[in-house]
Amino acid sequence: xxxxxxxxxxxxxxxxxxxxxxxxxxxxxxxxxxxxxxxxxxxxxxxxxxxxxxxxxxxxxxxxxxxxxxxxxxxxxxxxxxxxxxxxxxxxxxxxxxxxxxxxxxxxxxxxxxxxxxxxxxxxxxxxxxxxxxxxxxxxxxxxxxxxxxxxxxxxxxxxxxxxxxxxxxxxxxxxxxxxxxxxxxxxxxxxxxxxxxxxxxxxxxxxxxxxxxxxxxxxxxxxxxxxxxxxxxxxxxxxxxxxxxxxxxxxxxxxxxxxxxxxxxxxxxxxxxxxxxxxxxxxxxxxxxxxxxxxxxxxxxxxxxxxxxxxxx
Numbered sequence: 001x002x003x004x005x006x007x008x009x010x011x012x013x014x015x016x017x018x019x020x021x022x023x024x025x026x027x028x029x030x031x032x033x034x035x036x037x038x039x040x041x042x043x044x045x046x047x048x049x050x051x052x053x054x055x056x057x058x059x060x061x062x063x064x065x066x067x068x069x070x071x072x073x074x075x076x077x078x079x080x081x082x083x084x085x086x087x088x089x090x091x092x093x094x095x096x097x098x099x100x101x102x103x104x105x106x107x108x109x110x111x112x113x114x115x116x117x118x119x120x121x122x123x124x125x126x127x128x129x130x131x132x133x134x135x136x137x138x139x140x141x142x143x144x145x146x147x148x149x150x151x152x153x154x155x156x157x158x159x160x161x162x163x164x165x166x167x168x169x170x171x172x173x174x175x176x177x178x179x180x181x182x183x184x185x186x187x188x189x190x191x192x193x194x195x196x197x198x199x200x201x202x203x204x205x206x207x208x209x210x211x212x213x214x215x216x217x218x219x220x221x222x223x224x225x226x227x228x229x230x231x232x233x234x235x236x237x238x239x240x241x242x243x244x245x246x247x248x249x250x251x252x253x254x255x256x257x258x259x260x261x262x263x264x265x266x267x268x269x270x271x272x273x274x275x276x277x278x279x280x281x282x283x284x285x286x287x288x289x290x291x292x293x294x295x296x297x298x299x300x301x302x303x304x305x306x307x308x309x310x311x312x313x314x
Contacts, residue, residue: 015045151176188218228267232275232299
């Protein structure tokens, strides 16, 4: 599968992914319960500002669909700008290079759509700042550290499709704790809670609502500070220890294959930022229920184009 990158924080780029879907959603439904297909794959990508990423991933449901595992390992070499939590034009360029891996194991509660699980994150990054500028004070001591953390989470997922939902809810709340006892150089915590809701207003109109809150405490590496993640706003531009956002999206299914979307949202980090936009979608994989398309989003500083595969909300 081709990878098309249009993220403003790292520029235009592309790559390729080799993916294997072991079962379709239709085959999963035939077993009596909607569960995601098993997926295995690897990817390689690069962008115009010199950013590169190579990685591998896996998603498996097993034991009569009561257990799920998700895993990723990758080596990013990313060039970004640090704004110190503010969205002004004062920025310091930096590079992150190293290894990162995450693994999640979750268990279904009875016959419900509720899950409890645990996560392990491991990050070993080296941060290098633009030599022509002094590094920001918040980055002192976090230029080259290892982070190893264990987390617990609860998830409810009653969406009718895992790629492009039209009905149902997803609710997720998680705490991850990093400690020297787990192999981490620093001690800190990361928290996140989000909810996604999809409401069919009619056969052709779908309303989606999103709320997302993130927080960090302790000696958090600057590159792990929460940020506003929304179309129209570059990654890591608005960062703070506490971040919250809300977004709405309307999809109009014009034909069985084609749809238009409109979206708008606002977030609060050290300061507030809002974005809105329009997009077009086409159903490209009927058995998997995957829509693909293009979004044009207007943020506080710039207008950006996004290539979407499935839902824009993660």
